[in-house]
Amino acid sequence: MNKEIIKQKQQLVQEIRDKISNAKSVVLVDYRGLNVDEVNELRRKYSEAGVEYKIYKNTMMRFAFKEEGYEEFTNYLTGPNGIAISNEDPVVAAKVTNDFAKEHDNLELKAGIVEGDMLGLEKIIDLANLPSxxxxxxxxxxxxxxxxxxxxxxxxxxxxxxxxxxxxxxxx
Structure with a gap:
């Protein structure tokens, strides 16, 4: 593989690691089945709530999560995934995702990391249902x-x- 490509991939993994390590929460979502308008609406809702939404290749996320000590989290990295990252409020990414998923059956919450603790689907939904x-x-x-x-x-x-x-x- 070309050294330049390897360098780019390493930089991307480092970018993901930085986002994970600085985040109050990270929520993993499966966006399969959403149309372009729905994805744009989801991005807008995230943006309004101060949440960053990114889509990375699972391979790059797998490296980043492993290097950050979340090896178990990589089990959720199957299919198309996006991550919602909140640097301010640990609940808002889960809440926006969960609220959007209630209106759009094709969006699926998968798991999350909140203030360093990995949460499965049930716990992330419980968190999303807490009052703001x-x-x-x-x-x-x-x-x-x-x-x-x-x-x-x-x-x-x-x-x-x-x-x-x-x-x-x-x-x-």
Whole structure:
């Protein structure tokens, strides 16, 4: 094989390794059966969510995942595959993929790596079904606000009661 071709392939494997090692999550998808418009729609949804979607040859991904210590992950590298890579939110790549797969039967989640842990199909779908970070923060804020609101209403009731009894005694 030509040395230049080997060098290009090594650079590609290194590119994939860099993306994997810097990612909060990587989701492997089988896009077989999606038409061009559907693939473009999927790419747009990924892009809007800050997720990078790439298609590499399985051979190149196999080398990269092995070199990054995810040898078991290579078992999923059969058929046409794309990878969705999120560098910010560990859940968003799985969530976008899962939501899209619900509307498009031809897209299939296969597996994922989230913050260094390899997840099979069932666990990656469970992760995708979690509320978003914003939803969880809202739930937390509401949960923290409830006791404070009750305390404030209780104090106000005490103040109102004291003011009410003080006014009644001055009128007598």
């Amino acid at each position: 970070k914003e939803q969880l923060l809202t739930q937390l804020a509401v949960g923290l606000n409830a006791p404070i609101s009750k305390l404030a209403r209780g104090i106000q009731a005490i103040v109102d009661k004291e003011n009410g009894s003080g006014e009644a005694s001055t009128e007598e």
